[in-house]
Amino acid sequence: MSIVTKVLMTGNAAIGEAAIRAGCQCYFGYPITPQNELTEHMAANLSRRKGCAFVQAESEIAAINMVYGASLAGVRVMTSSSSPGISLKQEGISYLAACELPAVIVNMSRGGPGLGSISASQSDYFQATRGGGHGDYRTPVLAPSSVQELADLTHRAFDLADKYLTPVLILGDGILGQMMEPVEFRHEAPEVPPVRSNALRGAKGRPSRIVKTFTSNPSTLEELNWSLFRRYQVIKQAEVTYDTFMVDDARLVVVAFGIAARIAKGAVKTARIEGLKVGLLRPVTLWPFPAAKIRKLAEDVKQFLVFEMNMGQMLEDVQLALEGSAEVSFYGRTGGVIPTPSEVLRVIARLYHQKGLHR
Amino acid sequence: MKKIYSRPKSLKKTAFHYCPGCGHSIIHRIMTELIDEMDLQDKIIGIPPPGCSVFAYNYFDIDMAESAHGRGAAVATGMKRAYPEGIIFTYQGDGDLAAIGTAETVHAANRGENITVIFVNNAVYGMTGGQMAPTTLVGQKTTTTPYGRDERMEGNALRISEMLALVKGVAYIERVAVNSPTNIRKAKKAIRKAFQAQIDGLGFSMVEVLSPCPTNWRMDEPEAWQWVSDVMAKEFPLGVLKDVTGESHAS
Numbered sequence: 001m002s003i004v005t006k007v008l009m010t011g012n013a014a015i016g017e018a019a020i021r022a023g024c025q026c027y028f029g030y031p032i033t034p035q036n037e038l039t040e041h042m043a044a045n046l047s048r049r050k051g052c053a054f055v056q057a058e059s060e061i062a063a064i065n066m067v068y069g070a071s072l073a074g075v076r077v078m079t080s081s082s083s084p085g086i087s088l089k090q091e092g093i094s095y096l097a098a099c100e101l102p103a104v105i106v107n108m109s110r111g112g113p114g115l116g117s118i119s120a121s122q123s124d125y126f127q128a129t130r131g132g133g134h135g136d137y138r139t140p141v142l143a144p145s146s147v148q149e150l151a152d153l154t155h156r157a158f159d160l161a162d163k164y165l166t167p168v169l170i171l172g173d174g175i176l177g178q179m180m181e182p183v184e185f186r187h188e189a190p191e192v193p194p195v196r197s198n199a200l201r202g203a204k205g206r207p208s209r210i211v212k213t214f215t216s217n218p219s220t221l222e223e224l225n226w227s228l229f230r231r232y233q234v235i236k237q238a239e240v241t242y243d244t245f246m247v248d249d250a251r252l253v254v255v256a257f258g259i260a261a262r263i264a265k266g267a268v269k270t271a272r273i274e275g276l277k278v279g280l281l282r283p284v285t286l287w288p289f290p291a292a293k294i295r296k297l298a299e300d301v302k303q304f305l306v307f308e309m310n311m312g313q314m315l316e317d318v319q320l321a322l323e324g325s326a327e328v329s330f331y332g333r334t335g336g337v338i339p340t341p342s343e344v345l346r347v348i349a350r351l352y353h354q355k356g357l358h359r
Numbered sequence: 360m361k362k363i364y365s366r367p368k369s370l371k372k373t374a375f376h377y378c379p380g381c382g383h384s385i386i387h388r389i390m391t392e393l394i395d396e397m398d399l400q401d402k403i404i405g406i407p408p409p410g411c412s413v414f415a416y417n418y419f420d421i422d423m424a425e426s427a428h429g430r431g432a433a434v435a436t437g438m439k440r441a442y443p444e445g446i447i448f449t450y451q452g453d454g455d456l457a458a459i460g461t462a463e464t465v466h467a468a469n470r471g472e473n474i475t476v477i478f479v480n481n482a483v484y485g486m487t488g489g490q491m492a493p494t495t496l497v498g499q500k501t502t503t504t505p506y507g508r509d510e511r512m513e514g515n516a517l518r519i520s521e522m523l524a525l526v527k528g529v530a531y532i533e534r535v536a537v538n539s540p541t542n543i544r545k546a547k548k549a550i551r552k553a554f555q556a557q558i559d560g561l562g563f564s565m566v567e568v569l570s571p572c573p574t575n576w577r578m579d580e581p582e583a584w585q586w587v588s589d590v591m592a593k594e595f596p597l598g599v600l601k602d603v604t605g606e607s608h609a610s
Contacts, residue, residue: 069437
């Protein structure tokens with residue numbers, strides 16, 4: 001039985017609300033723009049719930065290590081930050097991945113490198129999809145493009161984390177986090193939040209357990225890496241998600257994720273009105289990446305345009321997916337610059353005509 | 360014949376890998392005795408650090424999880440907040456707690472996190488081969504202070520327990536040593552009190568243990584044990600630094 005409530009909310013607050021309804025029991029955060037509404041939502045709402053905990057940590061490093069501790073104790077746990085803070089969290093994310101501990105980490109990314117800007121950016125794609133910290137590991141990465149999807153994917157992130165015993169990243173940006181849209185919550189928070197069966201809660205009625213990766217025997221660690229990557233193969237088979245728009249007869253397909261896909265969709269709609277056969281592919285999971293779908297599209301489409309709010313990061317995954325079977329162009333704005341749909345439309349129209357797709 | 364001394368139930372039958380004369384094995388021994396005596400084996404969770412004592416989980420027969428370097432107090436915070444019924448302790452060296460993990464330690468103390476920290480101070484980085492620690496004494500030779508620690512360049516030995524004693528959220532801090540039978544008995548009493556403070560929900564408790572490291576101090580065992588009293592304890596005086604546990608728990 002679930003209660004559907006439709007409310008107007010910022011993306012950041014919607015993630016917090018969705019997390020609470022997904023049974024998130026602990027949240028550890030540290031202030032950084034543009035994700036503060038999420039921390040504040042948890043301070044106001046999670047801290048008052050029975051058996052739940054909110055801590056404003058002394059740093060992002062402390063926050064992710066608190067996440068590690070709470071995950072060891074078997075509860076659903078979340079932290080959030082923005083680009084510079086996510087860099088600091090990489091140590092802890094590596095440990096979570098290594099020790100096979102579920103957690104949800106939200107990056108409402110902003111312009112970089114360095115302190116950068118507080119405006120929306122997508123330049124953390126490599127960091128998010130290549131593991132991000134030290135060692136051989138991957139984390140599932142979900143890329144929402146609306147406030148509703150932020151809420152839905154937050155729920156999915158907790159489920160994926162528990163199913164595959166892995167940290168899961170939600171990669172948003174400053175626009176998604178701070179804009180307000182109507183959002184429906186389809187779940188009610190559980191009365192008693194779930195506790196994982198392999199929680200570390202004292203050796204009661206069972207032998208004592210150790211959670212660790214450190215070993216003086218490299219082949220033990222090699223086997224851990226193999227076991228992680230066998231699981232990643234399963235994730236790649238089962239969890240790829242994407243969205244398509246008007247690709248059936250398209251001669252040019254734009255590939256974009258998150259807020260950039262939303263901007264691109266506006267451009268594609270206008271292009272269609274102008275008679276250009278353009279479609280849009282939006283990866284929802286950035287890792288695992290919808291490589292097979294892109295290869296499939298390339299049977300009919302010979303021209304792709306990757307549009308990102310960075311200098312060309314997902315571009316490499318599209319190139320790897322195509323293996324040279326179609327041409328790929330790139331358009332990117334970075335540093336927190338937010339292009340308009342008409343700007344993207346100009347790029348689409350120019351490319352469309354340059355490549356003779358109108359003939 | 361009455362058996363008066365045996366292996367604690369919560370100490371695994373594994374030979375210690377620690378060097379001869381090292382304090383870790385003694386600290387492990389008295390802690391596992393306490394875990395038995397206080398009946399904690401089924402509810403206690405330990406968080407050992409990177410460093411020589413990373414292998415603590417090979418000896419303690421209790422639930423344990425490794426921590427990133429210095430993050431013990433943050434990991435313990437998350438664990439305790441998620442599972443308040445658990446008895447959570449971190450086991451940390453001086454580099455771990457007083458250098459890379461200073462922030463996590465100070466802020467866990469300031470929040471009054473209801474956890475116990477066992478802070479093993481041997482004035483040197485042990486596992487990495489004897490480099491300068493924040494607690495290295497002025498004039499002490501290490502591999503990164505080959506001419507002796509110079510306070511003008513490298514600062515002074517950092518007295519963490521004195522610093523934390525000023526923090527309101529702290530329930531109990533005592534500095535002990537494990538270099539003589541008398542001191543070992545006092546150390547055990549202090550750790551019992553720290554665990555009890557947590558059981559009673561009084562807040563942050565910490566026991567700093569001055570611990571000999573003959574290998575990295577380049578001394579033989581008796582010399583190292585003597586150095587703890589003669590030199591180290593002059594910079595780091597033994598005794599209670601903060602105690603709000605009240606008369607009922609003092610014994």
